[in-house]
Amino acid sequence: MRHIISLLMENEAGALSRVAGLFSARGYNIESLTVAVTEDPTLSRMTIVTTGSDDVIEQIIKQLNKLIDVVKVLDLNDGKHIERELMLVKVKATGVHKDEMKRMCDIFRGRIIDVADNSYTIELTGSCSKLDAFIEAIDRSAILETVRTGASGIGRGDRILKV
Amino acid sequence: MDASAHSATDTHAKSMTGADIVVSCLNEEKVKFVFGYPGGAVLHIYDALYKQNGFKHILVRHEQAAVHAADAYSRATGDVGVALVTSGPGATNAVTGIATAYMDSIPLVVISGQVPVPAIGLDAFQEVDMVGVTRPCVKHNFLVKHVKDIAPTIKKAFFIAKTGRPGPVVVDIPKDITAHVADFIYPKTVEMRSYNPILKGHSGQIKKAVKLLLGAKRPMIYTGGGLVLGNGAAELVKLAKALNFPVTNTLMGLGGYPATDKQFVGMLGMHGTYEANMAMQHCDVLLAVGARFDDRVIGNPKHFGGQKRTIIHIDVDPSSISKRVKVDVPIVGDVQSVLADMNEILAQEENQSTDTADWWSQINEWRGIQSLDYTYSDSVIKPQYVVQKLWEVTKGEAYVTSDVGQHQMWAAQYYKFDKPRRWINSGGLGTMGVGLPYAMGCQFADKHAQVACITGEGSIQMNIQELSTCAQYGLPIKVILLNNRYLGMVRQWQEFFYENRYSESYMDSLPDFVKLAESYGHVGMRITNPADVEGALKEAFDRKDKFVFMDFLTDQTENVFPMVENGKGLSEMVLSPSTASRLKGEE
Ligand SMILES: Cc1cc2nc3c(=O)[nH]c(=O)nc-3n(C[C@H](O)[C@H](O)[C@H](O)COP(=O)(O)OP(=O)(O)OC[C@H]3O[C@@H](n4cnc5c(N)ncnc54)[C@H](O)[C@@H]3O)c2cc1C
Numbered sequence: 001m002r003h004i005i006s007l008l009m010e011n012e013a014g015a016l017s018r019v020a021g022l023f024s025a026r027g028y029n030i031e032s033l034t035v036a037v038t039e040d041p042t043l044s045r046m047t048i049v050t051t052g053s054d055d056v057i058e059q060i061i062k063q064l065n066k067l068i069d070v071v072k073v074l075d076l077n078d079g080k081h082i083e084r085e086l087m088l089v090k091v092k093a094t095g096v097h098k099d100e101m102k103r104m105c106d107i108f109r110g111r112i113i114d115v116a117d118n119s120y121t122i123e124l125t126g127s128c129s130k131l132d133a134f135i136e137a138i139d140r141s142a143i144l145e146t147v148r149t150g151a152s153g154i155g156r157g158d159r160i161l162k163v
Numbered sequence: 164m165d166a167s168a169h170s171a172t173d174t175h176a177k178s179m180t181g182a183d184i185v186v187s188c189l190n191e192e193k194v195k196f197v198f199g200y201p202g203g204a205v206l207h208i209y210d211a212l213y214k215q216n217g218f219k220h221i222l223v224r225h226e227q228a229a230v231h232a233a234d235a236y237s238r239a240t241g242d243v244g245v246a247l248v249t250s251g252p253g254a255t256n257a258v259t260g261i262a263t264a265y266m267d268s269i270p271l272v273v274i275s276g277q278v279p280v281p282a283i284g285l286d287a288f289q290e291v292d293m294v295g296v297t298r299p300c301v302k303h304n305f306l307v308k309h310v311k312d313i314a315p316t317i318k319k320a321f322f323i324a325k326t327g328r329p330g331p332v333v334v335d336i337p338k339d340i341t342a343h344v345a346d347f348i349y350p351k352t353v354e355m356r357s358y359n360p361i362l363k364g365h366s367g368q369i370k371k372a373v374k375l376l377l378g379a380k381r382p383m384i385y386t387g388g389g390l391v392l393g394n395g396a397a398e399l400v401k402l403a404k405a406l407n408f409p410v411t412n413t414l415m416g417l418g419g420y421p422a423t424d425k426q427f428v429g430m431l432g433m434h435g436t437y438e439a440n441m442a443m444q445h446c447d448v449l450l451a452v453g454a455r456f457d458d459r460v461i462g463n464p465k466h467f468g469g470q471k472r473t474i475i476h477i478d479v480d481p482s483s484i485s486k487r488v489k490v491d492v493p494i495v496g497d498v499q500s501v502l503a504d505m506n507e508i509l510a511q512e513e514n515q516s517t518d519t520a521d522w523w524s525q526i527n528e529w530r531g532i533q534s535l536d537y538t539y540s541d542s543v544i545k546p547q548y549v550v551q552k553l554w555e556v557t558k559g560e561a562y563v564t565s566d567v568g569q570h571q572m573w574a575a576q577y578y579k580f581d582k583p584r585r586w587i588n589s590g591g592l593g594t595m596g597v598g599l600p601y602a603m604g605c606q607f608a609d610k611h612a613q614v615a616c617i618t619g620e621g622s623i624q625m626n627i628q629e630l631s632t633c634a635q636y637g638l639p640i641k642v643i644l645l646n647n648r649y650l651g652m653v654r655q656w657q658e659f660f661y662e663n664r665y666s667e668s669y670m671d672s673l674p675d676f677v678k679l680a681e682s683y684g685h686v687g688m689r690i691t692n693p694a695d696v697e698g699a700l701k702e703a704f705d706r707k708d709k710f711v712f713m714d715f716l717t718d719q720t721e722n723v724f725p726m727v728e729n730g731k732g733l734s735e736m737v738l739s740p741s742t743a744s745r746l747k748g749e750e
């Protein structure tokens with residue numbers, strides 16, 4: 001099953017490579033991994049999207065907790081949570097595509113953030129599956145370039161990951 | 164760097180160089196021996212250690228041996244082992260030693276030199292990314308970038324190495340940092356918000372476990388390296404005695420329960436005894452203590468899981484629990500603390516008696532098979548016989564180190580360890596070449612002790628240069644070379660699984676080990692006749708102040724039995740020809 005794991009770790013040089021190294025050394029899947037410093041500059045927050053059986057996910061959580069720099073780990077799938085990913089898509093905006101892209105962008109609540117002679121750049125946020133759906137919905141041949149950040153996740157309501 | 168680690172109270176800070184700080188930190192940690200080898204990046208540190216009279220530096224002949232010796236020192240004493248190596252090739256030579264310690268959870272602090280901070284990343288002379296190289300085989304590692312961080316980092320390194328599940332920690336220190344000057348303040352305590360190992364077991368779980376043990380009809384206690392590392396042997400003996408349960412040890416756990424006690428059923432696993440493996444397979448309640456259900460121990464997990472049993476597992480590392488085998492009652496905590504709690508709860512129980520008479524008679528029937536039987540010969544020396552005689556001659560009191568191969572298994576099967584921390588070997592990584600440096604570590608740990616290194620002619624050549632170190636420090640080690648002129652363990656697998664195609668497992672051009680030993684000033688002996696084995700061992704151990712290299716020419720065709728073949732279940736053992744033919748005759 002697909003899991004979103006959130007973790008807080010010491011904001012030290014090499015911390016990211018410890019997590020990435022753990023996943024590759026033990027053969028765990030990584031769908032996406034995002035990391036940035038938090039409001040507390042000594043801490044980084046990472047969101048990892050992975051897949052695996054319950055046993056594998058249990059081992060992943062234990063192994064992450066075992067890393068000395070990791071302060072806290074939370075499997076967001078253990079409760080209600082929100083996930084968001086940002087995607088930038090550059091599409092052809094000529095001929096039929098011009099109106100079509102504007103219309104699809106509105107339906108998916110995206111924004112056109114750059115307009116050039118022959119292209120639009122669309123900004124879209126949402127769950128990973130919403131971004132996938134957008135890609136499915138538009139004419140593939142019109143896509144010039146895409147870039148996605150990978151998912152960030154947070155628990156709903158009182159579910160808070162903090163030191 | 165976590166600011167809370169700097170909780171120093173010492174106000175008499177002294178200004179000194181980074182190199183002096185390194186040395187002072189080691190002395191603050193009361194380190195007695197540092198095993199090392201000098202080089203450019205650590206010259207400041209070597210100069211600083213020349214000027215101090217705290218710890219003693221032991222100059223090895225290869226950095227791998229420095230780490231192995233520090234590792235054995237730790238296994239024998241329980242203290243953190245310390246090694247010091249230079250950057251680049253010194254650091255990479257240390258890696259096998261570090262990985263060996265990591266796999267067996269041994270607490271080490273390895274200090275490596277690094278090129279100066281401004282040169283890092285420029286492919287400088289003798290530069291290697293030590294933090295990157297060792298990341299997968301350390302508990303943690305650090306690159307120190309400021310002189311003021313040296314003391315708090317070393318403090319943390321010792322703390323991390325020895326607490327929780329122990330392991331090696333690398334501290335990589337650039338050369339320029341060791342020349343910079345800072346106030347030396349050694350932190351008294353360490354606090355890390357990201358690292359708080361759980362030591363005390365959950366009382367509800369412990370109560371539940373005791374109930375299960377008391378209700379067991381076919382109980383089994385299976386203990387491993389964690390019982391030895393956590394100094395829990397005394398509590399375990401108390402528990403096992405109170406319950407009258409059978410006990411087996413893993414290769415790493417030998418000595419955790421006295422081997423000469425009648426409740427001991429021997430080692431289990433691939434080369435375990437028949438009774439240990441059968442009891443492990445058929446028990447109804449299993450208490451696992453500081454053991455990690457390794458693939459060499461339970462055989463095929465599917466076959467193991469085919470039998471229903473309730474498993475209680477005590478381990479300080481949650482990731483060891485339910486990793487390979489699903490556990491019913493997990494208890495995360497330190498063995499000593501959890502076993503003490505168990506003993507206390509047990510003592511309060513009204514009815515402490517267990518009904519294990521039927522189970523014991525079953526176990527005794529399995530024992531009757533005598534799976535460690537071998538055929539003695541008076542024309543060729545049987546390796547098992549040498550180990551048995553070694554046990555007798557040393558009265559079971561020696562520190563025994565081994566290398567990796569058939570000789571390692573015979574050492575484990577035939578030397579009966581009654582005390583923990585006496586059996587020193589590489590189980591997890593299975594590193595050939597550890598034997599001699601391990602013996603050095605033991606001899607430094609206890610300079611009057613009898614130390615025997617059981618080895619093979621393949622393995623001993625992987626760190627043979629340490630004969631020189633042994634001469635320099637006058638270490639009276641006894642090398643017991645079971646010389647079968649084969650990479651025996653490889654040959655055995657080739658005999659069983661590759662139709663006797665002995666591909667590259669024969670060693671030609673062996674040195675004359677007697678002359679080799681003598682060339683270093685040691686005593687060399689060659690023993691070819693079974694009748695001479697005992698006398699030779701006595702003679703060697705009587706030479707209390709001499710290093711004696713004993714080259715026993717042993718049976719080239721001998722194999723290790725019993726054997727659970729790869730992928731087979733624990734109870735599907737191949738027995739030795741002598742056991743098998745005896746059983747056949749009895750039918
Ligand atoms: C040629 C060869 C053949 C082998 N054949 C066999 C064989 O037949 N039988 C066999 O048993 N092994 C055999 N081995 C060894 C095997 O590979 C493993 O190394 C060994 O079985 C692991 O032992 P262990 O389970 O005791 O774990 P260890 O590696 O000793 O692990 C210790 C466990 O205890 C935990 N621990 C540590 N400290 C504490 C504490 N204070 N409190 C609580 N828990 C703690 C750790 O977290 C860990 O889970 C062989 C090795 C070689 C090289």
Ligand SMILES: Cc1ncc(C[n+]2csc(CCOP(=O)(O)OP(=O)(O)O)c2C)c(N)n1
Pocket residue numbers: 566567568569570571593594595596618619620621622623645647649650651652653
């Ligand atoms: C460094 C290393 N290389 C290779 C191996 C694989 N290996 C395991 S046992 C063995 C043979 C050991 O031969 P020897 O030391 O003569 O011992 P014997 O089995 O003959 O007793 C080999 C090559 C290993 N364990 N370690």
Ligand SMILES: [Mg+2]
Pocket residue numbers: 568619620621645646647648649650651
């Ligand atoms: Mg050999």
